[in-house]
Amino acid sequence: MSMIKTILNRSRGFSSSIRYLCTAVKKEYSIPASTKSDVLYNRLSLLGKTGGSAIDTLNQYFSEGNYATKYQLDTCIWQLRKFGKANHALQVMEWMKTRNIKFHPTDHAKFLDLLSKVKGISAAENYFSGLPESAKEKSTYGALLNCYCREILPDKAQTLFEEMDKLCIVSSLTFNNLMSLYMRRRMPEAVIPLVQEMKNRNIPLTIHTYNIWMTSYSQMNDIEGVETVFEEIKVKHGEEQCNWTTFSNLAVAYVKAGHKEKAESALKNLEAETRKMGRRCDREPFHYLISLYAGTSNLVEVYRIWKHLKSSFRVTTNISTLIMVQSLARLDDIDGFKKIFQEWESTCSSYDLRIAKTAILLYVKHGLIREAEDVFQNILKRCKGPVYQHGKPLILYYLNEKQVDLALRCLEAATSEVKDNEWPQIYEDVNGFVMEYFKKERDVNGAEKCYRILKRVRPLGSEAYKLLLEIYLAAGKKAPEMRRRIMDDGIEISSELEELLGSVCPE
Numbered sequence: 001m002s003m004i005k006t007i008l009n010r011s012r013g014f015s016s017s018i019r020y021l022c023t024a025v026k027k028e029y030s031i032p033a034s035t036k037s038d039v040l041y042n043r044l045s046l047l048g049k050t051g052g053s054a055i056d057t058l059n060q061y062f063s064e065g066n067y068a069t070k071y072q073l074d075t076c077i078w079q080l081r082k083f084g085k086a087n088h089a090l091q092v093m094e095w096m097k098t099r100n101i102k103f104h105p106t107d108h109a110k111f112l113d114l115l116s117k118v119k120g121i122s123a124a125e126n127y128f129s130g131l132p133e134s135a136k137e138k139s140t141y142g143a144l145l146n147c148y149c150r151e152i153l154p155d156k157a158q159t160l161f162e163e164m165d166k167l168c169i170v171s172s173l174t175f176n177n178l179m180s181l182y183m184r185r186r187m188p189e190a191v192i193p194l195v196q197e198m199k200n201r202n203i204p205l206t207i208h209t210y211n212i213w214m215t216s217y218s219q220m221n222d223i224e225g226v227e228t229v230f231e232e233i234k235v236k237h238g239e240e241q242c243n244w245t246t247f248s249n250l251a252v253a254y255v256k257a258g259h260k261e262k263a264e265s266a267l268k269n270l271e272a273e274t275r276k277m278g279r280r281c282d283r284e285p286f287h288y289l290i291s292l293y294a295g296t297s298n299l300v301e302v303y304r305i306w307k308h309l310k311s312s313f314r315v316t317t318n319i320s321t322l323i324m325v326q327s328l329a330r331l332d333d334i335d336g337f338k339k340i341f342q343e344w345e346s347t348c349s350s351y352d353l354r355i356a357k358t359a360i361l362l363y364v365k366h367g368l369i370r371e372a373e374d375v376f377q378n379i380l381k382r383c384k385g386p387v388y389q390h391g392k393p394l395i396l397y398y399l400n401e402k403q404v405d406l407a408l409r410c411l412e413a414a415t416s417e418v419k420d421n422e423w424p425q426i427y428e429d430v431n432g433f434v435m436e437y438f439k440k441e442r443d444v445n446g447a448e449k450c451y452r453i454l455k456r457v458r459p460l461g462s463e464a465y466k467l468l469l470e471i472y473l474a475a476g477k478k479a480p481e482m483r484r485r486i487m488d489d490g491i492e493i494s495s496e497l498e499e500l501l502g503s504v505c506p507e
C-alpha cells in the first residue's frame with residue numbers, strides 16, 4: 001500500500017486523458033443489449049435529437065398501457081450509457097427511484113457513476129455518503145474510485161483505495177482503475193509496479209490489466225516490453241484469452257515502432273476477433289482497423305474495412321465517417337476523400353464540424369481553396385455557434401497569399417457567433433499571427449479593419465491597442481484620435497501605452 005501511495009504522490013500535475021483507457025475500467029455487471037424491437041429504447045434514443053426528457057418519455061410510454069420490467073429498463077440504461085447518453089440514462093434511473101423500484105448495490109454503483117458524469121463528483125460523493133451501510137460494498141466503492149480516477153483526483157483515489165484495502169475489497173478492477181489514473185496523467189511507468197503489486201498479492205491479472213500494462217510499455221516506446229506482456233498472456237492464459245483491444249494495442253505499438261509487417265499481422269488477428277464476436281461486434285474495432293491500416297499506409301485495406309463496416313451496420317454514423325476521412329486525409333487520398341465527404345455532406349442528418357474541418361484542412365493543404373471555401377460556407381449555413389477554428393486555416397492561407405480582404409471577410413464570418421470559452425483563443429490568435437502580419441506589412445488600414453471586426457464581438461483590452469499602436473509606429477503614421485479612443489473604451493493608460501502614444505499620438 002505504501003508503494004501505491006508513493007506513486008500517487010509522484011504523479012501530481014498532469015490532466016490529459018487517453019482514449020484507449022475506456023477499456024481499462026469494466027463494470028462488474030453486464031446487461032445484454034436490447035433487441036431492435038425495443039420500442040421504449042427507440043424512443044429514449046431519439047431524445048438527443050428531440051430535446052425531450054427521459055422522465056416524460058417514460059411517463060408517456062406507461063400512460064399508453066405499456067409495461068417494462070426492471071430488466072428491460074436496465075437494458076435501456078446499458079445502451080444509453082454505451083452511446084454516451086449519460087444524462088438520459090440518469091433520468092431513467094431517477095424515474096425508477098421515484099417508482100420505488102428496488103436498487104441493488106450494482107444499481108447504486110451505476111447511479112453513482114452517472115451522477116458523477118452529469119452533476120459532478122460532489123453529487124456522487126454525497127450519494128455515496130447517504131447510502132445505507134448494506135449498500136456500501138465492493139461495487140459502490142469501486143464506482144466511486146472509478147469516478148475519482150476518471151476525474152484525475154489522486155488524493156481522493158489514494159484515500160479511498162486505502163479504505164477499500166482495509167475492508168479487503170481490493171480487486172483486479174481496483175488496480176485497473178489506479179492504472180488508468182496514471183495513464184491519464186501520462187505516467188505509464190507507474191503501471192509496472194502496480195502490476196507487480198498485484199502479483200505479490202496473488203490478485204489475478206485480467207485481460208484488461210494486461211491491455212493497460214501493454215499500452216504503458218507502448219507509451220514508453222518500449223516495444224520489447226509490449227511483446228513480453230503479450231507473450232505472458234499467451235503462456236499463462238492462451239492467445240484465445242486476448243480480445244480485440246489486445247491486438248489493437250499490439251498493432252498500435254508496432255505502427256509507432258515502424259514494424260509494418262508485425263502491425264498488419266496483429267491487425268489480421270484483430271479482424272479474426274471481430275468475426276468471432278459476430279453481431280455482438282460494434283463499430284469501434286472497425287474504427288481502429290481503419291486508423292491502424294492507415295498507419296501502415298495500406299490504402300487498399302482501409303477501403304476494404306470501410307466497405308465491411310458499411311455492410312455490417314444499417315447506419316453509417318458520423319464518427320465512422322470521421323475516422324474514415326481522417327485516414328484518407330492522412331494518406332493524401334484526395335479523390336477518395338472527396339467522394340466520401342461529398343456523399344456524407346449530401347445525406348447527413350447531423351452536420352459534424354469535425355468532418356468539415358478535416359475537409360478544410362486537407363483542401364487548404366493541397367491548395368484546393370475553392371473547395372475549402374465551399375465547405376466553410378456550408379458550415380456557416382448549417383451550424384450555429386462558434387466556427388472560428390474551422391475558418392482559421394483559410395484565414396492563415398489568405399494572409400500568406402497577401403489576400404487581406406478575403407482574410408478579414410473570413411475572420412468576420414468566423415467570429416459572428418463567438419462564445420465566451422472560444423474568445424480567449426481568438427484574441428490570442430489575432431494578437432499573434434493576424435496583427436503581427438499587419439505589423440510586418442506596415443498595413444494600418446488592414447489592422448484597423450481587423451480591430452473593428454473584433455470590437456463588434458467583444459470589448460478589446462490594452463494589449464490590442466498596444467499592437468495597434470506598434471503597427472502605426474512601424475508604418476511611420478500618426479493617429480491623433482488614439483488617446484481618446486483608448487480612454488473612451490475605459491482602458492487605463494499604462495506607461496508602455498503612454499510611451500507609444502507619445503510617438504503615434506503626440507499631444
